[in-house]
Amino acid sequence: MLAAILLSTLAMTLIVALRYLATSGFFAWLTARRRPGYHARLGPQMRREIGWSLASAAIYGIPAGIVGWGWQERGWTRIYSGWQDFPLWYLPLSVLLYLFAHDTWFYWSHRWMHRPKLFRSMHAVHHASRPPTAWAAMSFHPYEALTGAFVIPLLVFLIPIHAAMLGLVLAVMTVMGVTNHMGWEMFPRRLVHSRLGGWLITASHHQRHHEEYRCNYGLYFRFWDWVCGTDKGLSSAV
Ligand SMILES: [Zn+2]
Ligand SMILES: [Zn+2]
Secondary structure (H helix, E strand, O other): OHHHHHHHHHHHHHHHHHHHHHHHHHHHHHHHHHOOOOOHHHHHHHHHHHHHHHHHHHHHHHHHHHHHHHHHHHOOOOEEOOOOOOOOOHHHHHHHHHHHHHHHHHHHHHHHHOOHHHHHHHHHHHHOOOOOOHHHHHOOOHHHHHHHHOHHHHHHHHOOEEHHHHHHHHHHHHHHHHHOOOOOOOOOHHHHOOOOHHHEOOHHHHHHHHHHOOOOOOOOEOHHHHHHOOOOOOOOOO
16 A cells, blocks of 8 residues: 555656646747747756756655545545536536635745745745746745645545546646746736736736735735735736
């Protein structure tokens, strides 16, 4: 049993690492094409970002591996696979619930890590990227990576979700984590500046967090930043 859990943990680590390398690699390549020379002098920084991100992959792999094993072998979790198991309207709702729960955890833990003492020991690694690049998506100190590693593995015990919708949540998480750090906006201006865009976090919002530190703490939605008065709007550099 222990060997199976270990194997599952290694497999998850490998999946998270490869997913990171493929997604960040693709958007770093796109950045070099769209903005030639934009990050040209950041070679050493990008190598550090990759190193920290791969370490984070190993940390994310542990709870994911254990829960993945329990799901397959012991029937743990509330992940379901039949399309009829819940009403169809629940499919998009479950995705929103997961994103909102993750966003809530991220907002408060992120704000907490910006307290001076914690910042130095937990969060300074992420802000050492100035400006961040597509490789900075998982560039976290292991302590910070731990705060994020348990979110989805815990949620799958609490909120029912179809396996395909969980895949969608993970895809959104991966793509937004990468693109929010790449220094340019891939969404049309019309969307970013629309009413819907005013609720969503994209590159120009998170870039401002990296410029000013004490604002724009959210992950997917601007809800908590609005409620808590920490939203400073979009970066003018992106
Ligand atoms: Zn960031
Ligand atoms: Zn921060």
